[in-house]
Amino acid sequence: MTTSESAGVVFDGSALGEWTDEERFSVTAERIAQYAAATNDPVPAHLSGEIAPPVFAVVPVFTSMAPAALSVAPVELLMKLVHGEQDFLFHRPIRAGDELVVRAKPIGYVGRPNGSTVVIYAETRDAAGELVNEQWMTAFFRKVDAGAGEGELAPTHRITDEDRAGDPAASVTAHIDDDQTFRYSPASGDPMPIHLDDEIARMAGLPGIINHGLCTMAFTSWAALTELAGGDTARLRRLAVRFAKPVLPGQDITTTFWPTESADPGVRAYAFETEAAGQIAITDGRVEIN
DSSP states (O other): OOEETEEEEEGGGGGOOOOOOEHHHHHHHHHHHHHHHTTOOOHHHHHHHBBBBBBGGGHHHHHHHHHTTTTTTOOGGGGEEEEEEEEESSSSSBBBOOOOEEEEEEEEEEEEEEEEEEEEEEEEEESOOOOEEEEEEEEETOEEEEEEEEEEEOOOOOHHHHHHSSSSSSEEEOOOTTHHHHHHHHHTTTGGGGGHHHHEEEHHHSSEEEEEEEHHHHHHHHHHHHHHHHGGGEEEEEEEEEESSSOOOEEEEEEEEEEEEOOSOOOOEEEEEEEEETTTEEEEEEEOOO
16 A cells, blocks of 8 residues: 655555446436526526536536545545646536436545645546546645655646736626525535535634535636637537635626637637636636637
């Protein structure tokens, strides 16, 4: 067994590359429509339940992610876990009636004095075995140093000063409703109390209930679709973010997209950031559109 230890904390590298058990998920129009409504999504195909919003892709794999991360990090660190980054690669949209098969595995970890990361890779396939999407979730364990680490990092999606210096392709302002987290929690299957219980959120060192990071990300996804892809979900190839600061219910958020370089001449790429109350809440955003 390979381990890394710092200040009494041991991360277990022997679990890297080990898949979780496969789980199956039946996609219904009702579940899609509930998720769209919970994220204030204006795309008609999402609201009708025909095609799932892009970030809905996390719902089928949600219960696989934490066990994969905690096969590397000690389970007693669960309360120190926050969502650091999320990166989706879409092969096709999820549609009502899909029967999905999902699994996840930890692929790497690294420690730093302010916190350690475990990278989880997950894949979603349809009943015929074809890839529907791939995703990389970076779990961040606050104020824990796991040492040098091992394995793979998530794909890069950093924004640059050169990106920000260009003319924006689009800017979208949206409002996070006071009851947003109470709608998003059942729609997504995420029951974390820091999004639902003000007292628990304050005990965790937060200013109060915070919006789910993936809910905020969902807002950026429909902003990208409506402004850059003509509302066509099938054109979205990649969506990636780093969560920088929490967003609070009742706040307005503004997402700004800048054209950036693409390695594929057939794909348009944009860097983006999302601001809330004068602070950058989402950074290192990247969206790629066919």
